[in-house]
Amino acid sequence: MQIDLQTVALKPLRNTFKHIEKRFGDKVATRYQEATYDLQPTHNFHYRPTWDPTRELHDVKRTKIVLKDWYVLKDPRQFYYGTYTQARARQQDAIEKSFDFIEERGLEHALSPEIKEVALKTLMPLRHVAWGANMNNTCMAAYAYGTALNQACTFASFDHLGIAQYLTRVGLALGDVEDLKAGKTAWEKDANWQPLRQYVEKMLVTRDVMELFVAQNFALDGLLYPLIYKEAVDGVWAAKSGPTIGMMTVFMADWQAETAKWVDAVLKPAAAESAENKALLSQWASDWAKQAIAALKPIATIALGAEADAAMADVILNLQERAKKSGLDLSL
Amino acid sequence: MDMNAKKKLGLKERYHLMTRDLAWEPTYQKEEEIYPQLAYEGIKIHDWEKWEDPFRLTVDAYWKYQAEKERKLYAIIDGFTQNNGHLTVTDARYVNALKLWLNAITPLEYEAHKGYARLGREFKGVGAAVACQMQSIDELRHAQTQIHSMSNYNRFYNGLDNWHHAQDHFWYYSVPKSYFEDALTSGPFEFITAISFSFEYVLTNLLFVPFVSGAAYNGDMAAMTFGFSAQSDESRHMTLGLEVIKFMLEQDPGNVPIVQKWIDKWTWRGVRLLTIVGMMQDYMLPKRVMSWKEAWEIYFEGNGMALFNDLARYGIKVPDCIDQIRKEKGHISHQAWLVFNCANFLTNFHTWIPSEEELDWLDAKYPETFPKYYRPRFEYFKKLEDEGKPFFTKGLPRLCQVCQLPIFFTEPDDPTQLAYEEGTYLGQKFQFCSTHCHKIFDNEPEKYVQAWLPVYQIYQGTNFLPGTDPTAEGFDPVRAVADYYQLNWGHENGPFEGSEDQKNFAMWRNQATKN
Numbered sequence: 001m002q003i004d005l006q007t008v009a010l011k012p013l014r015n016t017f018k019h020i021e022k023r024f025g026d027k028v029a030t031r032y033q034e035a036t037y038d039l040q041p042t043h044n045f046h047y048r049p050t051w052d053p054t055r056e057l058h059d060v061k062r063t064k065i066v067l068k069d070w071y072v073l074k075d076p077r078q079f080y081y082g083t084y085t086q087a088r089a090r091q092q093d094a095i096e097k098s099f100d101f102i103e104e105r106g107l108e109h110a111l112s113p114e115i116k117e118v119a120l121k122t123l124m125p126l127r128h129v130a131w132g133a134n135m136n137n138t139c140m141a142a143y144a145y146g147t148a149l150n151q152a153c154t155f156a157s158f159d160h161l162g163i164a165q166y167l168t169r170v171g172l173a174l175g176d177v178e179d180l181k182a183g184k185t186a187w188e189k190d191a192n193w194q195p196l197r198q199y200v201e202k203m204l205v206t207r208d209v210m211e212l213f214v215a216q217n218f219a220l221d222g223l224l225y226p227l228i229y230k231e232a233v234d235g236v237w238a239a240k241s242g243p244t245i246g247m248m249t250v251f252m253a254d255w256q257a258e259t260a261k262w263v264d265a266v267l268k269p270a271a272a273e274s275a276e277n278k279a280l281l282s283q284w285a286s287d288w289a290k291q292a293i294a295a296l297k298p299i300a301t302i303a304l305g306a307e308a309d310a311a312m313a314d315v316i317l318n319l320q321e322r323a324k325k326s327g328l329d330l331s332l
Numbered sequence: 333m334d335m336n337a338k339k340k341l342g343l344k345e346r347y348h349l350m351t352r353d354l355a356w357e358p359t360y361q362k363e364e365e366i367y368p369q370l371a372y373e374g375i376k377i378h379d380w381e382k383w384e385d386p387f388r389l390t391v392d393a394y395w396k397y398q399a400e401k402e403r404k405l406y407a408i409i410d411g412f413t414q415n416n417g418h419l420t421v422t423d424a425r426y427v428n429a430l431k432l433w434l435n436a437i438t439p440l441e442y443e444a445h446k447g448y449a450r451l452g453r454e455f456k457g458v459g460a461a462v463a464c465q466m467q468s469i470d471e472l473r474h475a476q477t478q479i480h481s482m483s484n485y486n487r488f489y490n491g492l493d494n495w496h497h498a499q500d501h502f503w504y505y506s507v508p509k510s511y512f513e514d515a516l517t518s519g520p521f522e523f524i525t526a527i528s529f530s531f532e533y534v535l536t537n538l539l540f541v542p543f544v545s546g547a548a549y550n551g552d553m554a555a556m557t558f559g560f561s562a563q564s565d566e567s568r569h570m571t572l573g574l575e576v577i578k579f580m581l582e583q584d585p586g587n588v589p590i591v592q593k594w595i596d597k598w599t600w601r602g603v604r605l606l607t608i609v610g611m612m613q614d615y616m617l618p619k620r621v622m623s624w625k626e627a628w629e630i631y632f633e634g635n636g637m638a639l640f641n642d643l644a645r646y647g648i649k650v651p652d653c654i655d656q657i658r659k660e661k662g663h664i665s666h667q668a669w670l671v672f673n674c675a676n677f678l679t680n681f682h683t684w685i686p687s688e689e690e691l692d693w694l695d696a697k698y699p700e701t702f703p704k705y706y707r708p709r710f711e712y713f714k715k716l717e718d719e720g721k722p723f724f725t726k727g728l729p730r731l732c733q734v735c736q737l738p739i740f741f742t743e744p745d746d747p748t749q750l751a752y753e754e755g756t757y758l759g760q761k762f763q764f765c766s767t768h769c770h771k772i773f774d775n776e777p778e779k780y781v782q783a784w785l786p787v788y789q790i791y792q793g794t795n796f797l798p799g800t801d802p803t804a805e806g807f808d809p810v811r812a813v814a815d816y817y818q819l820n821w822g823h824e825n826g827p828f829e830g831s832e833d834q835k836n837f838a839m840w841r842n843q844a845t846k847n
Contacts, residue, residue: 008416008844012487013836018494018818034483035476039442043500044784046510049517051369057516058446081473082402082480089399092392131354135453138465142449147442154449154469161462162391165350172349177341180349188356201360 023071035080037071039147062143063210065270065277070146072273074265077258084155088162091251098247099169107244108173115241120175122232122303123167123249124183125193129224130164132200133157136216144209152262156217159259163252170248192302195295202291210270211284217263219288222319223296225256231311232303264326271327282329289319290332347388352381352458369454373519375591376584380457383579386571389466398473401561405477408557413484419844422550422618424489424837425828429616430482430555431491431681433543436508436608438478439499443512445471447523454520460579463572464524470565477561481554488840489833490824491680498680501795501817503786504608504672507736510783511605515598517779522594524576530598533573534639536566537631538606542613545621574639581646588647593775596651600768603657604735610665611672614694615686623697624665628657653768659744662701666694670709671740674725678810680819682828685714705747722827726810728787732765733780734772738787741765757781 015021016029019038045057055061060070067073079087102108108116137157144150171180187193199220206212229252233245246253271278293316300308316332323330341349358366370377411417421427448468455461486492499505515526544559580587610624622630632654640650673683686694691710694702716723729738730752743749753764757777764770773780789795790809793802795816801807814821823832 007414010416010488010840010843013490013832014487014493016483017486017492017496019496031480031483034479038496039475039479040446041439041443041500041509042496044506044509046506046513046784047517047779047782050372050519050779051517057513081469081476082406085395085399085402088395092395096392127354128356131458134465135461138449138453138461138468141468142446142453150446150449151472154445154472157452157465158391158394158469161465162395164354165390165392168349168353172341177349180353184353184356188359197356198360201358201366204358204366205361 030078031082032078032080035082036147036151040145040150058145060145062145063208064280065210067270067273067277070144071148072269073146073149074262074269075148075152076261076265079152079155081151088159091254095166095248095251098250099173102244102247103173107242110242111174111244112241115237115245116174118303119233119237119245120171120179120183121186122228122299124171124180125187125190125196126224126228127164127167127171127180127183128187129196129200129220130160130167132204133216133221134160134164136203136212139207140209140213143207144213149266152266153213156259156262159255163255166249166251170245173248174245192298195291196299199291199295210281213263213266214281214284215288217259218267218285218322219292219319221256222260222263222322223289223292223315225252226315226318227296227300227311228303229253229256231300231307231314235311236304236307260322264322267326267328278327278329282323282331285323285328286331289330293332343388347385347390350390351385351462355458363456367454367456369520370456373521373590375519375521375580375587377456377580378583380455380460382582383457383459384575385459386463386575387568389568394466397564401564402473402477405557405561406480409481409484409554412554412557416840416844417553418485418488419837419841420551420553424833425616425618425682425684426546426550426552427485427489427833428491428681428683428828429543429546429550429612430485430552431489432608432612432616433555434478434482434486434492435495435498435502435680436505437539437543438475438482438495440508440512441471441475441478443516444527445469445475447512447516447527450516451520451524460576463575467528467569467572470569473565474562477558481558484554488836490820490831491682491833494680494818494820497818502680503678506784506786507608508605510736511601514601514779521580521590524573525580525591525594526598526601528569528573529577530595530602532566532569533577534599534632534636535602535606536570537635538627539609540566541627541631542609542617542621542624546613546617549619549621550617577643577648578646581643581648585647592648595648596653597772597775599651600653600766600772601735603653604737604765604769607664607668607737611668614665614697615669615683615690620693623694625661625698628661633658656744656766656768660741662698663705663742663747666698666702666706667740667742668737670706670713671725671729671738673713674723676827677724677825678814678817678819680817680824682824682826682831682833684828685710685717701747717827728790730763731785731787732769733762733783733785734769735765736783736785737765739763739765 015027017034020029020033023037024033040058042058049055049057134157137153137160140153141150141157144153168180171183187197203212203215206215229249233249234253238246267281271281293312297312300312304311320330364371445468448464448471452461452465452468455464482492499509515523518526540559544556547555547559577591580591613621613624613627637650640648672679673685676683691707695707713723731738739750739752741751743751751766753767753770755762755764755770755773762773764773786795790813796802796812797815800812802809819825828834
């Protein structure tokens, strides 16, 4: 039985804001729509930026990609601030319980010393990769056109800082400050890490926002996260030493699965709009992915030893499939 | 056990590992190419490590606290909506304060989000960058929660529905828009001085108190809850504002005169912008919280001066402009409301002449100025209105080239004389509302000559829709501009008395409370 409660129903004058009605029709809008579409000012800017005098304050020309409407770029998660923070808080809650579970039972001591060492050697330098990713997504948030894209980049930048901090916690749980230091030294000096650091630093001077998006969010993250969290953590390491590390890095595995859908939902409409966009995105994706693969090979060897080649082949295949679905020609 | 051998980390040390330790010295690219915006303003930072974190918040804690605040806020907004909460406000005139907020302030919250994102990327120090990133995402929160807390009002009242277009086009919204764009187009250090220090730290109470306490006093649970929910974010932003000033001043003595110039500029820019808030506070809230003058005395002359005393040891002086602000504090809100009331055919909110009781309140709050200079004018306009001949200003005013307010302020020492100054740059003449705006112009004329001044745009013919023919017989320039603004003529403009808002509110309240 349903209880039929009544409230006083008044007839409203309109359903939503004009700019939302123009896009979605005269009906009650979702909170995502009202929070996102046309939030960024678009007309009659007063002054040219002193830091970029050839462009307007908000300017579509901060990338070579051309779109008639930057709000065609989608976020299938429909994240605005409220839904984003609540989704992440739920994940955080679960991870907190995992860390407690591990620490209460001292599970980190049950790990095989070999895996523990490999894990610290692999994961600690990745703190710095995550910081680079945070800077790059902050860059896109600052300079990308349209709220649909730049708010999602803000959330991604926050996620990467969160990942850097989770990795720091993993390091402190499996080892101590000395292990973080060793990871940083490897990142700065060890020959195995230099191609990846070079890649990250090259992104830091790449200012075309869509090229940066491809380099960071599609090419690098699309290879790195499955390689580390699927192939190594949940694959080889789990087989040898159980799921403890996977419990500490579950955020990264879930995050990649979720975020890849957003990345693809940005690339697909951008590539579909014109042959020029498609060619440009394909070229960027191919160039950056080639470099990322070369940079990740020594890391794969650190993490996976003899299994490295097979794992790399898997993640490359996965990236190629995603490119294909998004309408990009990836030639590696 | 190795657990016991581990060094126990202090909070500061742990936070260091969670933030600053993440960065490294790049070697494959030049530093000035990674951080291209740091040098050109002349600010010298010798050691970013000296930055003191104004707060220590890791990302997981941020998610947790903020999500909890969001859950509570949206539960209240939902309840307010479901229960037709808009009918519980003091009277429908109150909604006009929300119109001003959504059209003028909410877009600035979004712009703040963008501005802090830029700093979050361009600042070299991780401590400073992370603090800016947190503020960036907070500002996005404020823009979005404001839209959501006013979304239901939009369904029932006019003047809220077209804010995206309005804020980029209407004559008076160019005041807040140009203010913020001035900051955004500045270098990163000027931006943070303008917004984190001058606005968030020195002036924010003058914005927040009237609107949020105004919402509370007037029965607007949705806007009030937003305001209270934003309060803990704001206090983080304020600590950032203070830290950044101290940091710049401590890093190099050469920074002091640069920062002083910015503080002078942005205090004045901020106060000119707050004229509109002062007007809201004195005229648009049916149940008033405090007068603009009282707020200025408490929050600036009291708290603000204490802050400047604190900064004196760095060689920072109180901005010169505060002498003029003190002289003007009994005038500006009245002058602004008189201007809007006589130009309400071209506004997307309603105006009204205060009731007798409200005029008495203004007399009591402004005993030196209101009875002598302003009450007689309101009474005269009321008489004209009663005779069916309401007074409208149909001509176009001169605008100040910097703050973009019409020339309606009076001489600081003579409230019967309009104040204006003229300057020249590259052979062209420019007008200013005051010495202070004139000085800001002279410091950076190449910037302010670019200003998109609504009145001058009208004269240049750019504020008409394509196909408009100003030479056609019976051409009505006001209606043509209104069309360009997409003003919903006869619905959202004009006097409150007789408006749709007024009639609907009475009808709905009746419907909700009687059978």
